[in-house]
Amino acid sequence: MSALLPSPDAGMITRHSSPEQKGRRWRMSGVFAVSILLLYPLDLFMLGQPSPATLAVRVLWSGEMLLYTWLVMRLEERWLPLMLRIHTAIMSALFMSIVAFTGGMDSPYMTLVPSMPLLMALIRPGDTKPAIVCGATCAVAAMAIVVGTKGSALNALAWAGMVTSSTFFGVYGSSQFRKAQAAENEARVERERRESMEKLTKAERHRAQSEKLATVGRLAASVMHEINNPLAFVGSNLEYLRTEVLAQPLREELRQEFQEVFDETSTGMERIRQIVTDLKGFSRMDVEEPCECVLVDVVSDAARLAGVRLKHVAKLTVEIPAELPEVFATRRRLAQVILNLLVNAGDALEEAGVQRGEVRVTGMAEGEKVTLLVEDNGPGFPPEVLPRLFESFFTTKGPEKGTGLGLSLSREMVERFGGRLTAENRTGGGARLRLELPVQRTPLPPGEDPPVVQRGASPRGEGA
Incomplete structure (x- = not known):
């Protein structure tokens, strides 16, 4: 039974170890030494009488363990492997x-006896030499015991063979364990490297996006200042002209025509002011917190900006039911996603040279989610492009038109809201982007009616 007591891993003890580590190792060595002595009654039980010889061996073994622990705490680390082999042979x-x-x-x-090398291989899986030393010592001692008790030479060789075999299997198993451990460590390092690269890529994407938004913000602030000042003069002059012209005696048909011209000009000026405001708002979206969003308003914001890009490319149609439930998201981030999908659709139609291009945005409620479809009547996605559509830096556009981050960032932002963004080709031709967002369920206090939401855009309309 004493052979089953593992030796403390003294290879971890050095003279540079902390006092806590040294104290812990001393306690382990003390427990081991005491355990060796406490097994002496087992010797008495087997022999049926006191055995001074086994008691002396056990005392010597306990003293050797304490001496070994004391030595390795004071020797340089280069001597520790040799000390461990000597200690193994003595033990x-x-x-x-x-x-x-x-x-x-x-x-x-x-x-x-045959289990001793196996036990040493288990105790020291990273070092095969202690198991070999233990096996050689036990094999020689086993042969001596067999011969000393008048056993045959063949029996002695058989015992030596058993110990040698167990040593081989212990060393082989320890070697395989080290190889498996090394392979596992290599796989872990490679996995951590890939994760680090992914994190670095995401951080770089976020940095690039932040820089882009900061640039847009600074540009929007300058543009807003440069545009709003002359726009104020234009607005004042327009109102003056409206008042003066309409005050003149005019035919009713001409008066109505002037009225329409003034109204359209005022609408155009307001649109210019709103576009600049939206650009500045998009650049500051990082400071916004997610909240309940009315999808009609979000799509209206995106459609207003996308109309500038799609005006001469495609007809934009928006069909969002007014009764759609609210979703929980950062409004301007969600608007940025929709804007990106609309602009991509316009780029695809323009690149394909589609005549009478159409882009349609449709919203619908499906159970516990709200689905938004962005469709066009273009050529659709090529089969080889569709699986890689959301990969970072993958793009079919030229370097002057895209970086390959738009759809990847859009999907990432949608997933942060708990949603999903997928792409497919329509059965009748054209591309379809499907944006799914979970419904925001906010329980109302008992007896309270749902609030009336004021919408800033028509739930159903068309843009140029």
Whole structure:
């Protein structure tokens, strides 16, 4: 049984170890030394009488363990492997001495001899030499015990063969364990490297996006200042002209025509002011927190900006039912996603040279989610492009038109809202982007009616 007591891993003890580590190792060595002595009654039980020889061996073994612990705490680290092999040889010899003093071939401990190298290989899986030293010591001692008890040479060789075989399997198993551990560590390092690269790529994307938004913000602020000042003069002059012209005696048809011209000009000026405001708002979206969003208003914001790009490319149709439930998202981020999808649709139609291009935005409620479809009547996605559509830096556009980050960032933003963004080709031709967002369920207090939401855009309309 004493062979089953593992030796403390003294290779971890150095003179540079902390006092806490040294104290812990001393306690382990003390427990091991005391355990060796406490097994002496087992020797008495097997022999039926006191055995000064086994007691002396056990005392010597306990002292050797404490001496070994004391030495390795004071030696330089380069001496520790040699000390461990010497300690293993002494420990194996002392165990075989107990076997010899408790009956030799008839000792119950004899059956444990082949397990000694295996046990050492388990204790020190990263170092095969202690197991080899233990196996060699036990093999020689086993042959000596067999010959000393007048056993045959063949029997002695058989015992030596068993110990040698167990040593081989222990060393081989330890070697395979090290290889498996090295492969696992290599796989872990590679996995961590890939994760680090992914995090670095995401961080770079976010940095590029932040810089882009900051640039847009600074540009929008300058543009707003440069445009709003002359726009104020134009607005004042327009109102003056409206008042003066309409005050003149005019035919009713001409008066109505002038009225329409003034109204259209005022609408155009307001649109210019709103576009600049939206650009500045998009540049500051990082400071906004997610909240309940009315999808009609979000799509209206995106459609207003996309109309500038699609005006001479396609007809934009928006069909969003007014009764759609609210979704939980950052409004301007969601508007940016929709704007990106609309602009991509316009780019595809323009590149394909589609005449009478159409882009349609449709909203619908499907169970616990709201689905938004962005469709066009273009050529659709090529089969080889569709699987890679949302990969970072993958683009079919020229370097002056895209970086390959738009759809990747759009999907990432949608997933942050708990939604999903997918792409497919329409059965009748053209591309379809499907944006799914979970419904925001906010329980109302008992007896309170749902609030009336004021919408800033028509739920159903068309843009140029």
